[in-house]
Amino acid sequence: MxxxxxxxxxxxxxxxxxxxxxxxxxxxxADVIARHKKLLGFDVFFNTGTDEHGxxxxxxxAESHMDPQKYVDQISMKFREMIPLLGVMSEINFIRxxxxxxxKAAQEFWNIAKKNGLxxxxxxxxxxCVGCELEKTESELVDGRCPLHPLQDIETIEExxxxxxxxxxxxxxxDLYERxxxxxxxxxxxxxxxxxxxxxxxxxxxxxxxxxxxxxxxLASKMPWGIPVPDDKDQVMYVWFDALVNYxxxxxxxxxxxxxKKWWADTGGVVQYCGKDNLRQxxxxxxxxxxxxxxxxxxxxxxxGFVTGExxxxxxxxxxxxxxxxxxxxxxxxxxxxxxxxxxxHPFEDSPFTIPKFKETYNAGLANGLGxxxxxxxxxxxxxxxxxxxxxxxxxxxxxxxxxFDAIDAFNLQKAMNVIWQKIAILDQKIQKEQPFVLVKxxxxxxxxxxxxxxxxxxxxxxxxLPLLPETAEKILACINENKMPDKPLFLRK
Numbered sequence: 001m002x003x004x005x006x007x008x009x010x011x012x013x014x015x016x017x018x019x020x021x022x023x024x025x026x027x028x029x030a031d032v033i034a035r036h037k038k039l040l041g042f043d044v045f046f047n048t049g050t051d052e053h054g055x056x057x058x059x060x061x062a063e064s065h066m067d068p069q070k071y072v073d074q075i076s077m078k079f080r081e082m083i084p085l086l087g088v089m090s091e092i093n094f095i096r097x098x099x100x101x102x103x104k105a106a107q108e109f110w111n112i113a114k115k116n117g118l119x120x121x122x123x124x125x126x127x128x129c130v131g132c133e134l135e136k137t138e139s140e141l142v143d144g145r146c147p148l149h150p151l152q153d154i155e156t157i158e159e160x161x162x163x164x165x166x167x168x169x170x171x172x173x174x175d176l177y178e179r180x181x182x183x184x185x186x187x188x189x190x191x192x193x194x195x196x197x198x199x200x201x202x203x204x205x206x207x208x209x210x211x212x213x214x215x216x217x218x219l220a221s222k223m224p225w226g227i228p229v230p231d232d233k234d235q236v237m238y239v240w241f242d243a244l245v246n247y248x249x250x251x252x253x254x255x256x257x258x259x260x261k262k263w264w265a266d267t268g269g270v271v272q273y274c275g276k277d278n279l280r281q282x283x284x285x286x287x288x289x290x291x292x293x294x295x296x297x298x299x300x301x302x303x304x305g306f307v308t309g310e311x312x313x314x315x316x317x318x319x320x321x322x323x324x325x326x327x328x329x330x331x332x333x334x335x336x337x338x339x340x341x342x343x344x345x346h347p348f349e350d351s352p353f354t355i356p357k358f359k360e361t362y363n364a365g366l367a368n369g370l371g372x373x374x375x376x377x378x379x380x381x382x383x384x385x386x387x388x389x390x391x392x393x394x395x396x397x398x399x400x401x402x403x404x405f406d407a408i409d410a411f412n413l414q415k416a417m418n419v420i421w422q423k424i425a426i427l428d429q430k431i432q433k434e435q436p437f438v439l440v441k442x443x444x445x446x447x448x449x450x451x452x453x454x455x456x457x458x459x460x461x462x463x464x465x466l467p468l469l470p471e472t473a474e475k476i477l478a479c480i481n482e483n484k485m486p487d488k489p490l491f492l493r494k
Contacts, residue, residue, distance in 0.1 A: 002043075003041055003042055003043035004041070004042050004043065005042065005043045005044075005045065005262050005263055005266055005267050006034075006037045006042040006043065006044050006045070006267060006271075007044075007045045007047070007251065007263040007264065007267050007269075007270045007271065008030055008033055008034050008037075008044070008045070008046055008047070008270065008271040008272075008273070009030070009046075009047035009048065009247055009250070009270055009271070009272050009273070010026045010027060010030045010047070010048040010272075010273050010274075011026065011051075011272070011273065011274040011275065011278055011282070012048065012049045012050055012051040012095070012097065012243060012246055013050055013051065013079055014050075014051045014054075014056065014057075014133075015050050015051065015052050015057060015071075015072050015075035015076055015079070016056040016057055016059075016060045016075075017060075017075075018075065018078055019078055019079050019082045019325070019326075020315070020322065020324075020325070021307050021315070021322075021323050021324075021325045021353055022275060022304075022306065022307050023079070023082075023325075024082065024086055024325035024337070024341070025304065025307060025341045025345065026273050026274075026275070026304060027048065027082075027083060027086050027088055028086055028087070028088070028337070028338050028341050028342065029273060029302075029304070029341070029342070029347075029411075029413060030046065030048070030273045031046070031086070031087070031088040031089055031467075032338075032342060032408075032413055032467045032468055033271065033408070033411065033467075034046040034089060035089055035466065035467035035470065036408050036467040038089070039396035039397060039466055039467060040396070040397050041397060044091070045093065045251060045263050046089065046091065046092045046093065047092070047093045047095060047246075047247070047250045047251070047270075048083070048092060048093070048094060048095075049076075049079075049093075049094045049095035049096050049097075049246065049250075050072070050075070050076040050079050050094075050095075050096050050097070051097050051239070051243040051246075052072040052076065052096055052097045052098045053097055053098070053225055053226045053227060053236075053237070053239045053242055053243070054133050054223075054225070054226065054238075054239030055130055055133070055218070055223050055225075055239075056130055056131070056133065057071065057072060057225055058223055058224070058225040059130075061225070068225045069098065072096075072098060076096055080094055082325070082326060085326060085329050085334065086325070086329070086334060086337065086338070087334040087335065087338055087470055087471060093250055095246050095249070095250045097227075097242060097243050097246055101249060101255070102245070102246055102249045102250075103227050104255075105245055105248065105249030105253060105254060105255075106227050106237060106241075106242045106245045106249065107227065107228075107230045108254050109245050109248075109254075109289075109293055110229065110230055110237065110241075111230055112292075112293040112294075113164070113289070113292045113293055114230075116292060116293065116294075117165075118164060118165045118168070118292045119162050119163070119164055119165070119216065120162065120163055120165070121160060121161070121162050121163070122160065122161075122163060123158075123159070123160045124157075124158070124159075124160075124161065124163075124215065125156060125157065125158040126156070126157050126215070127141070127154050127155070127156060128154065128155045128156070128157045129146040129148075129149055129152065129154060129155075130149075130152060130155060131146060131148060131149030131152050132146060132148060132149065132277065133238075133239050133240060134240070134280075134281075135214060135215065136154060141154065148277055157215075159218075159219050159222070160219075161215045161216070161217045161218060161219070161235065161238075162215070162216050162217040162229065162232075162235060163213045163214065163215055163216060164213060164214055164215075164216045164241065164288075164289070164292070165213050165292075166211050166212065166213050166214050166285065166288055167210075167211055167212055167213050168288075169211070169287075169288035169291060169292075170207055170208075170210065170211055172288070172291055173207045173211075173284055173287060173288060174204065174207060174208065176193060176287060176297055177193060177194070177200060177203065177204045177207070179193065192300070193283070193297075193298075193300065193301065194279075194283050194300075194301050194303065195300060195301070195302045195303065195348070195410070195411055196303065196348040198348075199276065199279055199283075199303040199348075200283075202279065203279055203280065203283045203284055206280060206284065207284055211284070214238075214285070215238060216237060216238045216240075216241040217229050217232075217235040217236060217237055217238055217241075218235065218236055218237075218238060219234060219235060220233070220234055220235060220236050221234070223236065224236060226238075226239065226242065227242045240281055240285065241289070244281065244282075244285070244286045244289060245289075247270055247272065247286075247298070248260065248264065248295070251263040251264060253295075264295075264296070265296065267299065268296075268299045269296060269297060269298045269299030269300075270298050270299055271298075271299055271300045271302065272298055272300070272301045272302065273302050273304065274301065274302070274303060274304065275303070275304050275305075275306065276303050276304065276305055276306065277306075278303075279303055282298075282301050283301050286298070300411075302411045303348060304347075304348065305346060305348055305349040305350040305351060306350045307345065307350075307351060307352075307353045308350050308351065308352045308353070309321030309322075309352060309353075309354065310352055310354045311352070312350060312352060315353075321354075323353050323354075323355065323358075325337060328340075328358065331494075332358075332362060332491075332494070333471075333491070334471055335366075335469040335470075335471050335472045336362050336366060336491065338468065338469055339361075339362070339365060339366055339417075339468075339469060340353070340358055340361060340362070341353075342413040342414065342416075342417050342468055343361075343365065343413075343414055343417035343418070343421070344357070344358075344361050344414075345414070346414060347411060347412045347413055347414050347415075359494055362491070362494060363493050363494060365421065366490070366491040367489070367491040367492060367493040367494070368493065369421070369424055370424055370461075370472070370490065370491070371489050371490040371491035373424055373427060373428060373458070374458065374476055374479065374486060374490055375485060375486060375489060375490075376431060377427075377431075377451075377454045377455060377458050378455075378458075378479050378480070378483075378484065378485040378486065379485050380436055380437055380440070380451045380454070381451055381452075381454075381455045381480075381483055382483055382484050382485055384440050384447065384448055384451055385448050385451055385452055385455070385483070386483065387481075387482070387483040389448070389452050390452065390455050390456065390459070390480060390483065391456055391459075393459045393460075393462075393463060393477060393480070393481075394459075394460060394463060395463070396463055396464075396466055396467075399460065399463060399464060401419060401464070403415075403419050404416050404419040404420070404464060407419060408467075413468070416468070417468060419464075420461060420464050420465060420468075423457070423460070423461050423464075424461060427454060427457055427458065427461075430454070431454065434450060436450040436451050436454065455480060458476065458480065459476075459477065459480050461476075462476035462477045462480070463477070472490060475490060476490070
């Protein structure tokens with residue numbers, strides 16, 4: 001029987017800077033969903049990669065006295081190397097927007113949109129935020145600056161470029177958003193096109209106010225680092241127009257229609273993770289672009305909040321409040337990082353990441369929580385029962401907990417983790433109350449029965465953890481299979 005296809009993608013990180021905690025968080029969250037679907041029997045296509053064109057890249061390469069291609073090769077490799085260190089499944093597709101097949105796909109996309117009368121050329125002048133790589137209206141600026149990049153000057157661009165007829169798509173976009181009008185206002189409703197619903201309401205309001213055509217090219221004489229516009233050597237593609245096409249070029253469009261049909265048409269589209277600063281690009285601009293070439297929209301767009309420093313202050317090297325995710329992994333382990341970003345960081349809103357908070361929750365939830373529980377149960381098991389007493393672990397797709405599966409399907413990984421940690425708390429309370437380590441000495445039969453129940457419950461917890469903390473889950477299941485304590489604590493108290 002053919003497996004059902006499932007397609008998920010992260011945003012492609014922009015390689016104007018090295019990987020940071022926001023990138024790591026998105027990789028981990030998408031990986032959890034991909035693993036979850038794979039454990040349920042889906043055929044999963046997991047896409048990520050790097051976005052490598054545009055003025056910020058061109059400027060960074062110049063500052064580093066490097067050729068732009070060499071610069072992006074160097075930074076892209078750092079992202080590629082980080083991914084396995086975060087415990088991301090090995091079966092992923094890593095696309096680069098400098099890949100030849102992507103360049104051809106972006107140019108073909110341009111040709112079709114232009115043939116359909118949706119690209120034209122004109123002179124214009126706009127205010128432009130290099131940090132966002134987006135045009136900004138006066139109403140979007142605060143004291144003349146972009147609120148997301150307040151330290152950067154707003155530039156004025158005056159030149160002749162190509163434009164995309166975005167203004168024609170106000171009603172089609174509103175119709176797309178309105179398909180969820182009968183859905184609950186609950187932010188966890190996974191039927192929504194944009195999750196959470198607060199972000200769906202935000203993009204709906206943006207489009208409802210009126211949308212304008214946007215520039216999709218730059219003069220090559222001023223900014224040559226981009227995909228050449230077909231049949232016009234004087235222009236290169238605007239970075240967003242180029243980069244967004246990766247979601248379909250990654251699955252074969254336009255050269256391999258069978259692959260594209262499998263992963264896009266047959267799945268109802270892609271599940272896309274992105275940050276809240278990508279809301280407009282992913283849920284409006286990209287959807288209009290898809291419509292312009294006759295392709296169906298994305299399936300779901302999941303919007304992450306920002307990871308902040310203490311007190312909700314945006315992370316910045318100048319403020320000294322940044323956290324390197326690989327430093328965390330190096331000191332505490334991969335699953336310790338995955339634990340924090342899935343359980344302690346809100347799935348949709350801004351949340352702080354500080355070393356003291358991380359250490360506190362690591363000790364409470366992992367070292368003194370899951371790790372200690374595993375050691376206590378397996379010590380009793382090894383001493384008092386045999387492997388044959390333990391039932392075969394239930395497979396992930398046979399687990400029964402509606403709250404857990406509803407949470408995962410709604411992309412609320414924090415709620416799913418809370419369901420698991422409630423099970424851990426119940427086991428701890430059961431040990432404290434019933435004291436199997438004492439009972440087994442005075443009533444061996446009932447003591448053994450209680451220990452077997454504890455081991456089976458621990459096995460279920462480990463199975464629930466397979467998509468979230470895969471390394472830890474496998475270690476626990478191996479201990480149960482061998483009926484032995486862990487050789488060393490799963491998590492050392494820090």
